[in-house]
Amino acid sequence: MSFQFTVSPDFTPDHLSGWYIFNTWLQKQTELAIHLEMYNDFQSQRDAIQADNIDLIYANPFDAAMLVREKGFLPLVKAEGAADEALIVVNANSPINDVAELQPGARVAYTEDPDVRLMGMIMLEPGDLDKNNIEPVLTDNYVLVAKHLLKGEADVGIFLAEAYDDLSSMVKKQLRVLVRSQISVIHHALMIGPKLRDRRDELQKILLEMAADEKGRGVLKALGFNAWQIVDDEAMEFMIDLMDTLNT
Amino acid sequence: MIADMNPEDIVGDYREVSLQLYGSILRKILYTEVETPYPDGKLIVSTTNPDGIITHVNRSFVEMSGYREDELIGAPHSILRHPDMPPAAFKDLWETVQRGEKWQGYVKNLRKDGGFYWVKATVIPNVRAGKVVGYTSVRRKPSRSKIEECCKLYPTLF
Numbered sequence: 182m183s184f185q186f187t188v189s190p191d192f193t194p195d196h197l198s199g200w201y202i203f204n205t206w207l208q209k210q211t212e213l214a215i216h217l218e219m220y221n222d223f224q225s226q227r228d229a230i231q232a233d234n235i236d237l238i239y240a241n242p243f244d245a246a247m248l249v250r251e252k253g254f255l256p257l258v259k260a261e262g263a264a265d266e267a268l269i270v271v272n273a274n275s276p277i278n279d280v281a282e283l284q285p286g287a288r289v290a291y292t293e294d295p296d297v298r299l300m301g302m303i304m305l306e307p308g309d310l311d312k313n314n315i316e317p318v319l320t321d322n323y324v325l326v327a328k329h330l331l332k333g334e335a336d337v338g339i340f341l342a343e344a345y346d347d348l349s350s351m352v353k354k355q356l357r358v359l360v361r362s363q364i365s366v367i368h369h370a371l372m373i374g375p376k377l378r379d380r381r382d383e384l385q386k387i388l389l390e391m392a393a394d395e396k397g398r399g400v401l402k403a404l405g406f407n408a409w410q411i412v413d414d415e416a417m418e419f420m421i422d423l424m425d426t427l428n429t
Numbered sequence: 430m431i432a433d434m435n436p437e438d439i440v441g442d443y444r445e446v447s448l449q450l451y452g453s454i455l456r457k458i459l460y461t462e463v464e465t466p467y468p469d470g471k472l473i474v475s476t477t478n479p480d481g482i483i484t485h486v487n488r489s490f491v492e493m494s495g496y497r498e499d500e501l502i503g504a505p506h507s508i509l510r511h512p513d514m515p516p517a518a519f520k521d522l523w524e525t526v527q528r529g530e531k532w533q534g535y536v537k538n539l540r541k542d543g544g545f546y547w548v549k550a551t552v553i554p555n556v557r558a559g560k561v562v563g564y565t566s567v568r569r570k571p572s573r574s575k576i577e578e579c580c581k582l583y584p585t586l587f
Contacts, residue, residue: 280469281572281573303569304469304470304570306549306569306570306571306572307467307469307570307571307572307573308572309572309574309575359469360469360470361470362470362471363470363471363489364470364471364472365487366474366487418555418557419476419565422553422555422565423472423474423565423567425531425553426531426551426552426553426565426566426567427472427567427569429531429533429551
């Protein structure tokens with residue numbers, strides 16, 4: 182029997198090969214046949230989940246509710262100390278100094294990342310902006326969000342904090358952060374579907390021990406992580422409830 | 430249990446009023462006109478048990494309320510109840526979440542030092558294995574225009 186593994190399409194491009202290395206490592210440790218399938222966008226990944234074609238996923242927090250409550254997924258681990266945070270950014274020369282100064286009709290550049298967009302839109306609410314009164318500028322990645330701001334094609338941009346921090350210092354010099362979220366409890370998580378449910382304890386043990394092993398540490402490094410940290414059912418339910426309150 | 434407010438904790442000139450809280454609690458409230466602005470980018474999160482007793486607070490909750498965490502855990506959520514909030518708002522909140530639905534509204538909260546802060550609050554029931562085991566409330570920064578609307582509307586709801 183072969184299992185299907187997929188990764189939230191918002192992974193950093195630098196870590197693409199890391200996920201393949203991780204999958205090879207995981208198969209060796211578990212003696213399971215696991216196929217890694219990368220999807221180009223969230224919709225095609227969600228279609229695969231709906232069709233019960235996914236057994237293991239490094240999931241975006243936005244999809245956690247659907248995975249747990251509709252598809253019977255269980256959390257395994259998250260990257261140690263990791264949290265998804267969002268930034269509201271303007272061109273350094275923008276006259277806007279506070280989100281409250283933005284006006285309806287503002288051009289907002291963002292990517293498809295659903296949790297970052299959600300957090301970003303919440304940070305625009307103090308300016309009375311919502312999805313019904315902004316002009317959306319949807320882009321494929323955060324470098325393009327920055328480009329739209331630099332060219333004056335967007336008034337404000339929503340970034341994943343990590344992606345913004347990775348921009349070159351030359352680009353960042355021409356941009357200005359208005360708000361940085363400090364939510365701390367929204368994070369991606371590695372989760373298993375019903376077919377792997379019986380292997381949960383074993384998988385968690387292998388993943389937790391990964392950082393103690395030299396080879397394991399190398400694989401984690403390829404993913405940009407230091408270690409895995411356990412996510413229990415209640416912690417996942419808490420995050421799902423929190424996302425639910427924000428998604429209104 | 431919920432204690433009366435202590436004049437020694439209050440910062441600035443204050444007024445005094447007695448508030449009838451849920452569960453037949455009568456609390457002496459001391460309140461000022463000092464507003465603490467909602468911090469950008471933060472969420473204030475708390476969880477209560479089904480009776481509205483606080484079981485979890487995050488750091489932003491502690492910072493904005495002015496209470497220590499150990500003063501909050503075990504206290505009724507109405508420890509934040511400001512006398513300017515119409516009782517009808519909380520009646521609606523409880524009726525909504527007890528039906529298993531999500532409630533959202535703008536709330537003026539009372540700080541330990543007698544000051545206040547406005548929030549946009551969303552409350553949802555925590556359903557575990559089909560049973561409501563508590564409620565989670567998440568507050569975010571409201572827009573100034575919504576606060577102004579509430580400042581006009583709420584006094585008419587008493």
